[in-house]
Amino acid sequence: MADITLTAAPILGLDLTLGANTLRERDDLALVSVATPQGGEDALAKALKAGFKLAMPEPTRSTQAGDTHAIRTAADQMLLVFPHDGPDANTMVQGKLKGAGYTTDQTDVWVVIEASGPDTLAALERLCPLDLHDSAFPVGASARTVMEHMGAMILRMDADRFLLLSASSSAGSFAHALETSYKNVI
Amino acid sequence: MLINHPLLGPRDAAEFVVKGDAALIGRPDGMTASPQEMHDYAYLRDNPAGTHRELWYHEQGDRSWLVVTRDTLTHEVLDVALARDVARAEGRSR
């Protein structure tokens, strides 16, 4: 069927301004999980360094090289977040890691929402059970938790800018929860 | 209740799912266990009023299974370890 091709669509197309804050879906980012083979920690660390210039992320602190972030998501698993277009992010990562880790494309599993603005911390107080104070959750800190009954990942990009990830199937409910939080505090 | 995750620090118990007695790590080998042994493993659990070792799963977190030593009367958490480390220390491997 040469005459039909598939087109990718953002999950929500979310782009909201709430007061001085914005909520924006980041469908320009690809997500690929990398699991550490048993006994393969050193080899993976080397491959990550060689392929992405990234250090292995600690359990609560992401690492960053250029636009690429590595978030530790489990004891033996991390998530790479990087700008990428097209469905072949996993192939690209596999090529760079050369078999040092087990990779799975997670781009479509999650919705990625960038929340930023002066009321962001106040809004997140209504959703996120974690302590987001600078002393506990500085720029680069990352965690996986639950918000409004939905599993979520949070990565601090800046003082008042966060990446929030939640299941793509319930992205609408997640965005609604975020939007409600902002509306309740501004 | 907070559980002091060995990798992540204190996290709310709401992020976890509890399974119960940590003795469940000690599953007999099905090829050699008698039905009675497997029956005892599957059905018999300790449930003391006091100090208890329990399995908790960080479902809304890093998916670690933890062994939480807890006082069931006061809910005081006395010790938390990664269940995988506990299992290995108890001699489990493949």
Add this chain to the structure above:
Amino acid sequence: MRLSGGLIDRGQTLKFRWNDTWLKGHAGDTLASALVANDVKLVGRSFKYHRPRGIFSAGAEEPNALVQLRKGAAQEPNTRATVAELYEGLTATSQNHRGSLAWDLMSANDLLSPFLSAGFYYKTFMWPRAFWEKIYEPVIRASAGLGSLSGKADPDLYDHGYLHCDLLVIGAGPAGLTAARTAAQSGLRVIIADEDFLPGGRLNSETYEVDGQDGPGWAAATASELQGMDNVRLMTRTTVYGSFDSGVYGALERMTDHLADSGSKPRQVLWRIYAKRALLAAGATERSIAFGNNDRPGLMLSGAVRTYANRFAASPGQRVAVFTNNDDGWRTAQDLTAKGVTIAALIDTRADAPDSDDFRVYKGRAVADTKGRRGLKSITLENGTQVECDALAIAGGWSPNVHLTCHHRGRPVWREDIAAFVPGTDLPPGMSVAGAANGAMTLAAALKSGHEAARTIASDLGHAARGTLPQASDEQFAITPFWHVKSSKARAWVDLQNDVTTKDIKQSHTEGFRAVEHLKRYTTLGMATDQGKTSNVLGLAIMAEASGKSIPETGTTIFRPPYTPVPIGALAGRARGKDFRPFRLTPSHKWAKENGADFVETGMWLRAQWFKRPGEKGWRDSVDREVEMTRSGVGICDVTTLGKIDIQGRDAAEFLNRIYANPFAKVPVGKVRYGLMLREDGVCYDDGTTARLSENHFVMTTTTANAVTVFRNMEFARQCLWPDLDVHLISTTDGWAQFAVAGPKSRALLQKVVDIDLSNEAFPFMACGECKAFGTPARLFRISFSGELAYEIAVPARYGDSMIRALMQAGEEFDAVPYGTEALGVMRIEKGHAAGNELTGQTTAHQLGMGKMVSLKKDAIGTVLSQRPEMIRDDDLRLVGFKPVDKGAKLDAGAHFLTKGDPEDMAHDQGWMTSVAYSPELGHSIGLGYLKRGADRMGEVVRAYDPVRGKDTAVEVCSAHHIDPEGERQRG
């Protein structure tokens, strides 16, 4: 009446409505203070006897002045007027009366009081038994409760939130403000919360000085200093209502209750506060003294009278008498005198009380009775002396607010010198107590205990303690316990809210309910919205006296959360209506909506149930058409909701071999295998297919319902049971838009879509592989749930919407039809596949006819116990099919099978029908069900007996595979 001074803003006059009257107050007033200023004495009727009652306190402890606030759907019953902030247009009505407040028809109960004493309900409504439901219950229901609900949905918004701190200071009185400042200056992250809208606690009610400033001024300055600090969060209108495990505290912040219009913001926020340490500085509550008719409007706690006079510039009377057993009553008399209010008399139970030049003092005397039905007119002393007055301030001593110290079963201890219970040593972990809450009953002592507690906490948390101690002088504080006036003939109230009198307590003792916990339940002392804040100690002191024991010997009941009532709406937060839980949508949701789909909730998922076409009258029309068109042509169904788990690792195959009961170690690359999962007790709990994409890479599917459980159990197995297997799991459920394409024309359709050869030789039944669909990377599985030639094709979810449109477009020439979950269900029943209805949590592989699949040559979860004799009995239930003898009959799930000629009882039960459907292909109703020895009874006619629906249908036992029992279609 209104006095001079006070902390109200006279520049802002606020109109409010009390029952049918419009009154005026000022900003800074509570509803209660505005009523006091307007000389409103009668504000409600008591719970049991419907006695006229007035405002008794000035805070959260209020037992009497419970009112209904606001109107219509926003109406809230049982709100304490003493903590309701006044705003323009506030509407309040009194409650618990029939007819007007002044002429309550239910006040006849007061005349029946001899019959309504302690234990009345337990004794009266016992017999005759026939009266229980028809007469007693309606009567009790009609008279129970105080206010009434609007019966409409709550229109307000509520929210939840999470806060973190080093130190949570509970209470912003002198001790709390000092502690917060000291802690903050020492570098701690501090939250200080107070239920009042004005920080300062008793400082705002008294005429003390701190650091040379007047009390309210010092409190305001300190609060403002705290507010300016980055590491402090000062929360007014916030009640910390409970202490929970691990330093977690519950707090309710009233955000818009004091505003006429909420501005579409949440009315209240329920906070979960994570505090490394907590300091309880909740102050103390004054208690009453029991004497005859001590419940009339115009009787008020002594400290409350000072609060109204000093803070709100209002007096409950023009001639006020004071009845006291301690020095506190004297301060009330002095402060009122200073404000120009006449003190009719001060009655001190202590013979050694001092004299006064300003007012008449009766030493060693007590009040025995009062007069004035709807407002106090006079009091009578024991010796018969009558004193005319329109208000009486009662000072019975102060009880520290120990409530939160009891939330982990801590027991308060009695301190004789202040005649009060103070926190014991068994406090919740991380909590300390300061100020009056800890028995530091004077101002200087309270400031010092707050300051020192904060310094200790700062040091404990590794900070150098800083801050200075504010200076104040210690006021007089001496008390001689005096609980009740024994010579009073009239009823003497202990608990005003529950109408418990001294007589009830003595009766409880006489009838053997002597333990404090029994006393509480038998008399209801200390129950309901005020939880006995002004009455508990008094009640158990009287019990102690009756039993000849000391108060410490008698002990006290303890408290549980909440400290004050928390609305259900606040507990629910946002979780109401469609926000009750998240919705999960499939990638084809938008397209399905455009194409007439009806949706059904399956767990959190919304799935298309059927796609209605013009002219179809009911759902059956749509479903029958979808089944027929699929079986004769090709149908497409979104099956994204099935759980998908990516499994990788050197030991992935070995791991799966231990997870599934059937063999999995040798599944070839490029093949899919059906797998059956058992629990360790041998019972089937999930099934699905798993595809081997490469040597170390599998993709598992689970049922929609069990996706989370299966993942959790596999994590358990890999981390706890076999920690050294190299296997890794990650969910990809949401990552792939997966569509079943089923029917004889599915191959022809898909061959137009994908770039690989789909011939039976190249891609046979149970094959899988990666390919491109319309040029996009995809996965293809040749599996069939419908029994037809079928495939499932998956593309990354972002292409899902485009994919369903493209599939339908490509399928036009084959008359492709979308089908929903109902048609899916019909086809799986026709094919005899077990699903949720069959997997009951008690189902064995043997019953499913899959007993032989369970491999005994390996150790998998559940294998050993699945072989227990009872689970593999030949005469056990077996899953078989059923068809009605009369082809027009409709079968029903839930019917039980009976052998012809057997009686209809449980002893002869032969099993039950699990699933039924109308089969368009066969033209009649069909069923699946469990039947004893079912496999050996093909062709037998049994009864499907259904007493619930009153049906009894003859059915013939047949193969569960109603169509294509040899499976030729799916392999073709």
